Amino acid sequence: MSMAHRSDAVHVRAPGKINVYLGVGSQHDDGYHALATVFQAVSLYEDVYAHPSNEFTLEVYGDVDVADVPVDDRNLAMRAAKLLAQTAGVTAGVHLVIRKGVPVAGGMGGGSADAAAALVACDALWGTELGPHRLHELAARLGADVPFALHGGTAIGAGRGDELTPALARGRFDWVLVTSAQGLSTPEIYGRLDALRAHGEALADDPPLSLDVPVAVLQALRAGDAMALAPVMFNDLERAAVDGRPDLERALADGLRFGALAGIVSGSGPTVALLCADSEIARTVQQELQATGRTALHVHGPVAGAQVLG
Numbered sequence: 113m114s115m116a117h118r119s120d121a122v123h124v125r126a127p128g129k130i131n132v133y134l135g136v137g138s139q140h141d142d143g144y145h146a147l148a149t150v151f152q153a154v155s156l157y158e159d160v161y162a163h164p165s166n167e168f169t170l171e172v173y174g175d176v177d178v179a180d181v182p183v184d185d186r187n188l189a190m191r192a193a194k195l196l197a198q199t200a201g202v203t204a205g206v207h208l209v210i211r212k213g214v215p216v217a218g219g220m221g222g223g224s225a226d227a228a229a230a231l232v233a234c235d236a237l238w239g240t241e242l243g244p245h246r247l248h249e250l251a252a253r254l255g256a257d258v259p260f261a262l263h264g265g266t267a268i269g270a271g272r273g274d275e276l277t278p279a280l281a282r283g284r285f286d287w288v289l290v291t292s293a294q295g296l297s298t299p300e301i302y303g304r305l306d307a308l309r310a311h312g313e314a315l316a317d318d319p320p321l322s323l324d325v326p327v328a329v330l331q332a333l334r335a336g337d338a339m340a341l342a343p344v345m346f347n348d349l350e351r352a353a354v355d356g357r358p359d360l361e362r363a364l365a366d367g368l369r370f371g372a373l374a375g376i377v378s379g380s381g382p383t384v385a386l387l388c389a390d391s392e393i394a395r396t397v398q399q400e401l402q403a404t405g406r407t408a409l410h411v412h413g414p415v416a417g418a419q420v421l422g
């Protein structure tokens with residue numbers, strides 16, 4: 113294979129995500145739960161810079177607390193770079209620099225965005241030209257949320273969340289995110305949901321017999337209609353995420369009080385995503401929440417997946 117190595121750094125930007133809908137089925141033998149979800153990529157980004165190097169090294173900084181982000185082989189971006197090198201027979205290394213904008217352990221897939229960005233950046237740096245199909249395969253091996261970070265936009269995720277079907281979404285949706293200094297562990301939240309269900313604290317059809325995204329969710333997205341989307345947003349993990357975190361319930365309630373149409377915990381939390389009717393209302397909701405001492409961000413979706421910039 114002839115590979116045209118680049119000598120300058122490659123800059124790739126990848127988005128964080130919100131799960132507009134997240135239905136969780138029962139646990140499979142491989143430990144994963146069956147999911148029916150709708151992802152939307154939002155304008156909160158991870159920037160990954162891939163510099164030519166003979167070794168594999170990584171540094172992390174950012175607008176969010178990065179103290180808990182590993183810089184060794186536990187980092188998903190590092191794993192992504194090594195998986196691509198191994199698959200494509202690359203002998204060079206890479207120095208990855210990650211600028212995090214997505215809260216760590218926030219339920220917004222920040223680590224998955226880093227992995228997707230690292231795949232795209234190293235593919236360009238090393239000239240491996242794997243193409244979208246093979247990059248998707250590698251992404252799915254790295255983690256269930258990684259393929260979506262590659263694709264972006266709005267998409268339905270089945271299986272572990274990695275079997276993607278693009279969903280039509282017209283226009284723009286305005287969200288206010290309330291982030292949290294204290295993250296939540298995704299495996300722990302799934303475990304808590306299983307425990308709640310085992311103790312009978314579940315609805316009659318919980319876990320549901322059929323794991324499908326309701327048509328009303330897809331219709332609202334297709335119509336670009338925030339008013340129609342608000343009442344049908346749902347997250348099976350929310351109960352487990354707010355358990356022992358009254359601050360999240362208060363953030364949801366305050367968001368509605370300040371003018372949001374509806375609120376939801378994103379993924380496994382603790383980030384709270386508040387859907388607003390338009391960008392002006394979102395700005396007001398953001399300011400009111402900031403005035404209570406919280407960190408609130410106004411973002412919009414859908415936005416593109418991992419892409420090379422500059």
Ligand code: ATP
Pocket residue numbers: 180181182186187188189215216217218219220221222223224226227257296298379380381
């Ligand atoms: P998801 O919703 O995809 O499960 P999340 O958004 O809740 O994830 P992340 O910030 O992606 O959480 O990562 C969760 C944990 O994974 C972190 O606490 C950290 O220990 C580890 N991790 C590995 N690689 C990364 C990375 N590149 N960025 C952040 N965390 C990482």
